[in-house]
Amino acid sequence: MGTTTPPRTLAEALRARGDESLAGLLRARPDLLNPVPNDITQLATRAGTRASVVRALEHLDRFALQTAEALAVAPDPAPYDTLLSLLTGDGLDDGDQRDDAGAAITAALPGALSTLREQALIWGEDDRLRLVRTARELLAPSPQHPSPTGLGPTVSEATAGMSPGRLQEILATTGLPATHDPVSAVAALAALFTDRTRMAELLDTAPVEALSVLDRLVWGPPYGEVTPNPTPPVKWLRDRGLLLPVSTRTVVLPREAALHLRAGRAHRVPEPVPPAVAAAATRDPQAVDRAAASQAFTALSTVEELLKLWNGGGPAILRAGGLSVRELKRAANSLDVTEPIAAFWIELAYAAGLLASDGEPEERYAPTPASDEWLDLPAEDRWTHLATAWLAATRTPGLVGGQDAKGRALSALGPELDRSAAPDVRRRVLALFAELPPGTAPDAETLLRRLRWERPLRGGATPSGASTEGTDLRSRLALWTLNEAELLGITGRCALSAQARALLDEGPDAAAALLAPLVPEPLDHVLLQADLTAVAPGPLERPLAETLSVLADVESKGGATVYRFTPGSVRRALDAGQAATDLHAFLAAHSRTPVPQPLSYLIDDVARRHGHLRIGSASAYVRCDDEAVLNEILADRRSTGLRLRRLAPTVLASQADPGSLLEALRDMGYAPAAESAEGDVLITRAGARRTPPRTPPVPVPEGPPVPDDTLLGAAVRAIRAGDTAATVIRKDTSEDPSSPTPSGSLPRTTSAETLATVQAAAMTGSAVWIGYVNADGAASQRVIAPVRVEGGFVTAYDHTADEVRTYPLHRITGVAELADDGKP
Numbered sequence: 001m002g003t004t005t006p007p008r009t010l011a012e013a014l015r016a017r018g019d020e021s022l023a024g025l026l027r028a029r030p031d032l033l034n035p036v037p038n039d040i041t042q043l044a045t046r047a048g049t050r051a052s053v054v055r056a057l058e059h060l061d062r063f064a065l066q067t068a069e070a071l072a073v074a075p076d077p078a079p080y081d082t083l084l085s086l087l088t089g090d091g092l093d094d095g096d097q098r099d100d101a102g103a104a105i106t107a108a109l110p111g112a113l114s115t116l117r118e119q120a121l122i123w124g125e126d127d128r129l130r131l132v133r134t135a136r137e138l139l140a141p142s143p144q145h146p147s148p149t150g151l152g153p154t155v156s157e158a159t160a161g162m163s164p165g166r167l168q169e170i171l172a173t174t175g176l177p178a179t180h181d182p183v184s185a186v187a188a189l190a191a192l193f194t195d196r197t198r199m200a201e202l203l204d205t206a207p208v209e210a211l212s213v214l215d216r217l218v219w220g221p222p223y224g225e226v227t228p229n230p231t232p233p234v235k236w237l238r239d240r241g242l243l244l245p246v247s248t249r250t251v252v253l254p255r256e257a258a259l260h261l262r263a264g265r266a267h268r269v270p271e272p273v274p275p276a277v278a279a280a281a282t283r284d285p286q287a288v289d290r291a292a293a294s295q296a297f298t299a300l301s302t303v304e305e306l307l308k309l310w311n312g313g314g315p316a317i318l319r320a321g322g323l324s325v326r327e328l329k330r331a332a333n334s335l336d337v338t339e340p341i342a343a344f345w346i347e348l349a350y351a352a353g354l355l356a357s358d359g360e361p362e363e364r365y366a367p368t369p370a371s372d373e374w375l376d377l378p379a380e381d382r383w384t385h386l387a388t389a390w391l392a393a394t395r396t397p398g399l400v401g402g403q404d405a406k407g408r409a410l411s412a413l414g415p416e417l418d419r420s421a422a423p424d425v426r427r428r429v430l431a432l433f434a435e436l437p438p439g440t441a442p443d444a445e446t447l448l449r450r451l452r453w454e455r456p457l458r459g460g461a462t463p464s465g466a467s468t469e470g471t472d473l474r475s476r477l478a479l480w481t482l483n484e485a486e487l488l489g490i491t492g493r494c495a496l497s498a499q500a501r502a503l504l505d506e507g508p509d510a511a512a513a514l515l516a517p518l519v520p521e522p523l524d525h526v527l528l529q530a531d532l533t534a535v536a537p538g539p540l541e542r543p544l545a546e547t548l549s550v551l552a553d554v555e556s557k558g559g560a561t562v563y564r565f566t567p568g569s570v571r572r573a574l575d576a577g578q579a580a581t582d583l584h585a586f587l588a589a590h591s592r593t594p595v596p597q598p599l600s601y602l603i604d605d606v607a608r609r610h611g612h613l614r615i616g617s618a619s620a621y622v623r624c625d626d627e628a629v630l631n632e633i634l635a636d637r638r639s640t641g642l643r644l645r646r647l648a649p650t651v652l653a654s655q656a657d658p659g660s661l662l663e664a665l666r667d668m669g670y671a672p673a674a675e676s677a678e679g680d681v682l683i684t685r686a687g688a689r690r691t692p693p694r695t696p697p698v699p700v701p702e703g704p705p706v707p708d709d710t711l712l713g714a715a716v717r718a719i720r721a722g723d724t725a726a727t728v729i730r731k732d733t734s735e736d737p738s739s740p741t742p743s744g745s746l747p748r749t750t751s752a753e754t755l756a757t758v759q760a761a762a763m764t765g766s767a768v769w770i771g772y773v774n775a776d777g778a779a780s781q782r783v784i785a786p787v788r789v790e791g792g793f794v795t796a797y798d799h800t801a802d803e804v805r806t807y808p809l810h811r812i813t814g815v816a817e818l819a820d821d822g823k824p
Contacts, residue, residue: 060457067109071136107272151222167189323411323414340401355367499512
């Protein structure tokens with residue numbers, strides 16, 4: 001008669017929602033969508049499962065969670081005013097002026113309730129708010145899992161099982177009249193604790209020591225241990241029911257008494273407003289961009305050096321996976337960084353698809369073919385590739401060196417470093433950076449406080465059933481993000497750079513366009529000096545850098561790189577197939593200063609002696625046209641371990657392998673050259689070992705992906721159609737009116753009745769309700785509009801699936817006509 005009936009269940013509340021509201025629920029809780037529920041009832045059931053509710057609670061902000069926690073300790077159902085009183089306290093009347101905190105809570109509560117309703121964690125109108133039962137079980141207090149509010153059980157719950165005589169003793173001690181049954185005794189005690197005037201009078205008579213005991217329990221935990229002979233203050237509280245026994249040695253402060261002591265508040269400090277991120281320093285935005293660009297270039301140089309280090313085949317993979325501590329330390333020494341920073345660069349190269357396992361029986365890490373393509377890109381594009389991979393990576397190098405749940409060490413590139421929350425934390429941290437004015441460096445502590453407010457269950461106490469791995473995991477991920485962003489050049493001088501803002505808002509192309517003018521152009525020249533060094537005043541073009549790294553050793557890095565020429569480095573270039581004339585021409589072409597005479601003499605001297613000795617495999621042999629040189633080698637005590645013997649005036653044989661013999665003679669000061677089986681000098685250049693084509697590692701998602709609008713629309717239509725099939729009103733075809741077909745069960749008709757009914761529906765164009773069992777034996781209810789019936793099949797428009805389908809008649813369990821109005 002113009003009135004709406006309040007929903008009695010969560011399913012009814014969801015059924016009353018619009019399509020946009022249902023789509024919002026599925027968007028906020030995508031785990032409900034896999035597989036798509038058959039109808040609203042199944043959706044409501046799935047929304048109340050423990051795993052799904054825990055996941056939903058973990059994504060609430062602090063105030064929405066505090067609202068749910070207050071509902072968990074409120075009566076069920078709870079009016080809006082009762083909930084507001086639990087959050088603000090009941091010390092103010094409606095006509096009183098509320099303080100700023102109370103006003104903030106009053107303003108924020110509708111939004112928190114809207115969030116909880118959208119995620120189907122609460123239902124009902126404002127005068128009858130109901131928390132989903134599973135959420136109440138997770139957030140309600142119990143001895144095993146105390147409530148986050150610090151409140152204990154109610155008087156009714158705490159006195160369950162208490163003897164009637166003991167209840168009457170408590171009533172007598174508190175001055176209450178005796179009752180005839182335990183239920184009324186419990187009600188009288190609860191009424192006393194909720195009566196502000198009488199409760200204040202009772203506490204006025206309490207000893208000071210008893211009030212101190214209550215002060216320790218009032219904000220939780222509400223449980224305390226007592227001895228068989230308690231102290232007088234504890235005995236005073238226990239005799240008056242202010243402490244109720246849980247076991248022989250444990251007592252609890254009942255919820256009603258605690259709320260009185262708290263002035264009606266469920267939380268000590270409600271937090272309706274997210275804490276602001278404070279600024280630690282303000283810097284010139286252009287200086288920030290330049291500092292970030294400089295660090296970005298350093299990041300590119302470091303990754304390039306790592307790829308070069310493992311170019312011929314990197315370290316072996318541990319049996320359990322990952323990099324050994326010794327190999328990590330070796331890489332750190334080569335990169336001239338600490339081991340944690342080396343782990344970051346290695347993990348970053350791996351996440352970007354530049355490093356991978358070679359897949360051989362004795363697996364080793366090596367650059368991938370994609371690394372060669374990456375090296376050919378402009379510097380700005382190489383940086384955006386690294387930054388994009390870092391943002392999406394679930395790998396957390398900050399864990400390297402720690403231990404897993406079984407006490408085993410976590411190694412770089414190991415299988416236990418994936419944390420699904422990492423991408424979300426990185427993007428959220430950078431989003432908070434972006435909310436500050438350009439050039440502003442945030443205060444780390446306030447930033448962490450903001451993150452804990454946004455996801456309190458990920459950074460603090462967790463309800464029963466929630467994830468407990470490292471309660472401060474999100475905080476640690478945030479701190480690692482601050483350090484890694486600075487290393488990568490996302491931030492400069494602790495403030496977000498303009499190129500990083502563009503990367504977050506507009507994509508890699510916009511970020512590359514802003515970074516390009518700030519990255520130095522590669523140079524095609526060096527400055528040769530008389531002390532056998534070459535100074536590169538900036539980054540070098542790749543061919544020049546590669547050739548120079550073979551011809552000389554890097555002595556120092558920084559704004560300018562210093563290379564030093566040594567006999568060993570020159571010999572390395574000669575071993576790579578270069579002739580002395582080639583080296584002279586190379587230096588003359590790429591030096592802005594004349595080639596110093598000492599360097600020319602060094603090259604000529606090493607080239608003159610290079611290849612004078614020849615080493616091959618007998619096990620190994622040494623041959624030389626100068627017999628005096630071979631006599632000198634044989635007479636040298638350092639050659640004793642090589643076990644040399646003369647085969648001919650110009651040939652010595654050794655039992656050492658050719659490589660060991662080559663190195664030993666070089667250590668003795670000679671310049672031998674390796675020889676092939678045909679007697680030709682072997683050219684040895686740094687071998688480039690590559691893995692088979694590899695794709696970058698796929699990040700481990702944090703829960704199901706958020707569905708797009710197309711999928712959401714299709715899912716909502718399917719759920720609505722399935723709900724129509726499950727709840728539609730059918731005509732009662734039973735001859736016995738006292739036994740109609742129960743709602744929700746499959747209809748049962750004979751084959752002849754089924755055929756006649758669908759044929760009639762096809763002729764009249766009407767819809768019918770059928771029960772159908774598919775080839776897997778799964779039964780379902782469907783509303784169809786038959787179009788054609790022939791050959792043992794019925795072709796019909798399926799309102800449930802929103803498409804035309806064909807059904808075998810022998811799989812239809814029965815058919816029923818719809819009510820005249822066709823409405824559920």
